[in-house]
Amino acid sequence: MPKVTYLLPDGSEHEFSLSVGQSIMEGAVSNGIEQVLAQCGGSAMCATCHCYVEGGPVEALPPISDLENAMLDETEAERKDNSRLSCQVRVTEELSGLRVAIPEEI
């Protein structure tokens, strides 16, 4: 099972094994990372699952869709080059080892 590491605003790191097909957001929510609000439940409509990809196999990330791109302009924390909506990134074996940071303001 692919592993994803979440870096939280308090400096802590949490590594979880996710199932293939699960989104990074679902991985966070199901493992009790309350920082990720995901108010729209994963339909790229609220920008409250914003994360920064900090390392790992970034080349294996899926491309940013128009919908995600538009929503990323709405994030509370500053949009950076490595910004993604974690609900729009589904985990594959190739993505194992991905590291994502959750912003303080989400």
Added chain:
Amino acid sequence: MLDKYALARKDATYIFSKVNRMSQPSYKPDFYSRAFIKDAMPHYRRMRELGPAVWLPSNKVWAVSRYEDVKKSLFNAESLISGKGISANGFANRLMSGDKKITLTSDGEDHMRKRGVVGKPLSKKGMKDLSQQIQNEADRLVESLLARGRFDGVRDFAEHLPVQIVSNLLGIPESGRENMLNWSTQSFNITGSYNWRTLRSIPAGIQMARYGKRINRDNIDPNGWVNNLYDAVDSGVLEEEDVPAMVNDYMGPSLDTTIIASSYMLYLLGSNPEAWEAVRSAPELIPNAVNETLRMASPVRGWCRYVKDDVDLSGTLIPKGSRVLVVLVSANYDERKWKNPETFDIHRNPRDHLAFGFGVHSCLGRHLAQLEMESLLRSMIGRVSQINVSEPKLALNNTLRGFSSMPVQFS
């Protein structure tokens, strides 16, 4: 060709649903009755205790009232759809499931497209441009209320920003706009089961629809939010005929809900002076105050969904063809989720409350509501040391829960 098994299947579904209902918990009180609305908390508690989904024979819906199950139900918008109406009565559901649907009662792709258009001016970014204007108006309001002494926490305090500012932002014709608050209040009655309040709301619904039909490109403010719908027509995203109904996506929910939440905030801070003291000395507690208020206020009691496919909700089977009533307010008081849910705790920040719903249909105006509430608090912090509230009067509405009046004094 006639499907000879169709009848048999229908019978089987019917019998099955009967059996299912018999074996599932049911709760007799009428969710939309005066007695229920007046003292609702014990009812919600009882419904949560009974199970993940409880059959309400008086309303002929399955009520979902635990936090996790409410969240799951709203997330499952593919099986629990809005396109056949979100009411507990057939009349309103037929009205809502016509050809020209508003965003609230659309599904799938159609919904995503409409939601994208309606939500455009309501984004966080859009709110940044508005924040100064709203803050200035809130400052003026609080100063005038302080000078006045006693005032009404609903009419004089909570209604001010939505009625003065938000209805202007929509940019809709002046004539008739004074009815907007009454129309929207009544439109929340129409989603209940058949009762006196539901029936009485119909004329207002008709007037509101007529007003919507009178709106056209020439009588709206080109910089207003409604004009945004016409821009979407021009770019081919919407059809011209979509617009009159979709004006209600802005008019309907932008007033009462925020008015209720803002007056409830005053009520909670007035009844918990130590919490107000804490916010005054640590303004970083403003988000806590707002979210804890939203959790406890839960202005929308709940709405229904149509069950398109059989749904297994935490072990309870809800048969296809029935309706589910998703009780947001109960989720926000679920003791499985919240510690001391009936206590206003200024030191918690319940950002995952469900007052705005959850999932694809979650409230589009959330950032605006939060901005209005935060602005009011910021205006009060430097000016108001004490909030004295007297016993508020509960408003009777099928879908909204809140106060109709509340005497308040700032000092």
